[in-house]
Amino acid sequence: MRRFPQLDGWAEVICGSMFSGKSEELMRRLRRAAIAGQRIVVVKPALDMRYEATKICSHDGRDWEAQCVQRADEILLLPGVEEADVVAIDEAQFLDEELPAVVRFLADRGKRVIVAALDQDFRGEPFGSVPAVLAMAEFVDKLQAICATCGAPASRTQRLIEGQPAGEHDPLVRVGGKESYEARCRRCHEVRRVDNMSMWEG
Numbered sequence: 001m002r003r004f005p006q007l008d009g010w011a012e013v014i015c016g017s018m019f020s021g022k023s024e025e026l027m028r029r030l031r032r033a034a035i036a037g038q039r040i041v042v043v044k045p046a047l048d049m050r051y052e053a054t055k056i057c058s059h060d061g062r063d064w065e066a067q068c069v070q071r072a073d074e075i076l077l078l079p080g081v082e083e084a085d086v087v088a089i090d091e092a093q094f095l096d097e098e099l100p101a102v103v104r105f106l107a108d109r110g111k112r113v114i115v116a117a118l119d120q121d122f123r124g125e126p127f128g129s130v131p132a133v134l135a136m137a138e139f140v141d142k143l144q145a146i147c148a149t150c151g152a153p154a155s156r157t158q159r160l161i162e163g164q165p166a167g168e169h170d171p172l173v174r175v176g177g178k179e180s181y182e183a184r185c186r187r188c189h190e191v192r193r194v195d196n197m198s199m200w201e202g
């Protein structure tokens with residue numbers, strides 16, 4: 001049986017592809033912490049140049065107030081973080097390489113740190129500093145979506161541009177609507193590879 005001494009912090013990660021329910025799972029955990037009267041701070045990366053509070057939204061329409069940061073180390077300076085019992089970081093794949101150090105700092109100081117993130121980019125490659133957070137976390141849950149092509153469990157995010165698989169050199173895009181991303185399994189996931197010869201010919 002696990003024991004959770006009150007003063008010990010830890011890190012937990014909720015990862016998976018798009019449409020695997022990461023934000024819903026994050027909010028499920030936050031609601032239970034809130035019911036227990038714990039102090040919660042929710043953070044997400046700013047997707048534009050403004051600093052403002054925003055909401056993390058799940059596909060079932062529920063939301064939670066979040067504070068936006070441009071850089072991972074700004075999390076340590078946010079109001080309420082020093083006193084928080086729980087620090088939740090949503091869309092963490094968009095934060096910089098300081099994220100693992102920030103997570104460690106908070107967990108070492110007794111916080112429960114919950115990180116929700118894509119673990120792979122649209123090419124199926126490890127996404128940013130998320131792998132380092134996965135390695136240091138006490139608990140990892142990898143959620144599965146359902147493959148939009150064959151219905152199998154899906155752990156990859158298919159990027160589509162005008163209905164066609166995106167190329168491996170297309171830049172990473174931060175947010176996509178359903179019309180340009182879907183969940184796919186390993187077998188159905190496609191990345192348009194560009195070989196060197198065709199690049200020269202281009």
Ligand code: ZN
Pocket residue numbers: 147148149150151152184185186187188189
């Ligand atoms: Zn499939």
